[in-house]
Amino acid sequence: MLNVVILGTGNLAKHLFRAFSNSEKVHVVQVVGRNQESLNDFATQTITTHDFNSISDADVYVIAVKDDAIAEVSSYLKNKKGIVVHASGAVEMSAIEPENRGVFYPLQSFTKGKKVDFSTIPICIEANSPQSLKTLRILAETISEKVHEIDSDQRKKLHLAAVFVNNFTNYLYGVGEEICVEEGLPFDLLKPLILETAEKVQTLSPKEAQTGPARRNDEKSMESHLNLLNNKDHTALYKLLSEAIKQAYEKEL
Numbered sequence: 001m002l003n004v005v006i007l008g009t010g011n012l013a014k015h016l017f018r019a020f021s022n023s024e025k026v027h028v029v030q031v032v033g034r035n036q037e038s039l040n041d042f043a044t045q046t047i048t049t050h051d052f053n054s055i056s057d058a059d060v061y062v063i064a065v066k067d068d069a070i071a072e073v074s075s076y077l078k079n080k081k082g083i084v085v086h087a088s089g090a091v092e093m094s095a096i097e098p099e100n101r102g103v104f105y106p107l108q109s110f111t112k113g114k115k116v117d118f119s120t121i122p123i124c125i126e127a128n129s130p131q132s133l134k135t136l137r138i139l140a141e142t143i144s145e146k147v148h149e150i151d152s153d154q155r156k157k158l159h160l161a162a163v164f165v166n167n168f169t170n171y172l173y174g175v176g177e178e179i180c181v182e183e184g185l186p187f188d189l190l191k192p193l194i195l196e197t198a199e200k201v202q203t204l205s206p207k208e209a210q211t212g213p214a215r216r217n218d219e220k221s222m223e224s225h226l227n228l229l230n231n232k233d234h235t236a237l238y239k240l241l242s243e244a245i246k247q248a249y250e251k252e253l
């Protein structure tokens with residue numbers, strides 16, 4: 001049995017707490033947070049405190065606070081023997097002050113109130129000793145079937161890649177929605193297409209899966225799309241993305 005303390009009461013803390021609580025191999029001995037109201041969500045199931053000077057002993061301390069508070073929160077754990085990890089894709093492992101440190105980064109976008117199946121979520125782990133890495137692997141495998149050992153540089157690049165596939169595509173969904181709404185069309189019409197594109201890259205590389213006027217270098221269609229756009233940001237995006245796609249497939253045409 002691994003004893004875990006979670007620090008933070010936000011989105012990730014809630015999802016991790018639920019996942020660990022469903023495992024018989026993990027005991028969340030305490031949740032520590034500065035927000036009493038959020039702590040109440042955990043209080044019926046474990047011990048909670050808002051006093052960062054009263055943190056229980058544990059095998060692993062998971063710091064699930066916003067990125068720029070990780071270093072500060074880790075300083076309350078400098079006399080602890082257990083492994084202190086943060087859960088961020090973008091922060092160096094060295095931001096953690098205690099000697100026994102690591103990273104426990106679940107590569108998924110967590111939304112308040114939306115349940116996730118942790119078993120399919122990749123957990124990227126890093127530690128500054130083989131023994132700690134072994135413990136983090138055991139902990140990660142209690143909730144996920146996809147555990148990867150990666151270093152801080154690789155994790156930062158992975159986080160960058162995730163911004164492209166997740167945040168940027170979602171922004172483009174928003175552009176599509178705006179265009180539909182302006183025309184009195186429901187965004188629902190585009191949802192099967194969104195799903196099909198996401199499903200296709202489960203078996204094909206994105207390079208193989210690319211379709212559309214820019215890939216075919218269909219100048220006529222692109223010109224007519226540009227004439228339909230009345231938002232200069234959307235026009236700039238259309239031109240930039242079409243040019244990038246055209247260049248990527250230029251040799252094939």
Ligand SMILES: NC(=O)c1ccc[n+]([C@@H]2O[C@H](COP(=O)([O-])OP(=O)(O)OC[C@H]3O[C@@H](n4cnc5c(N)ncnc54)[C@H](OP(=O)(O)O)[C@@H]3O)[C@@H](O)[C@H]2O)c1
Pocket residue numbers: 008009010011012013033034035038063064065066067069072073086087088089090105106107108109110111
């Ligand atoms: N959400 C995701 O999709 C996701 C995915 C992977 C990794 N992560 C990582 O998980 C970590 C937490 O993110 P989140 O999405 O759970 O954020 P969140 O929902 O905004 O929660 C942030 C938590 O940090 C606490 N906090 C902020 N500043 C603090 C301080 N100075 N001292 C103590 N506590 C402080 C907040 O307390 P208050 O409520 O009092 O403000 C809150 O409990 C981050 O490192 C993030 O990069 C998030």
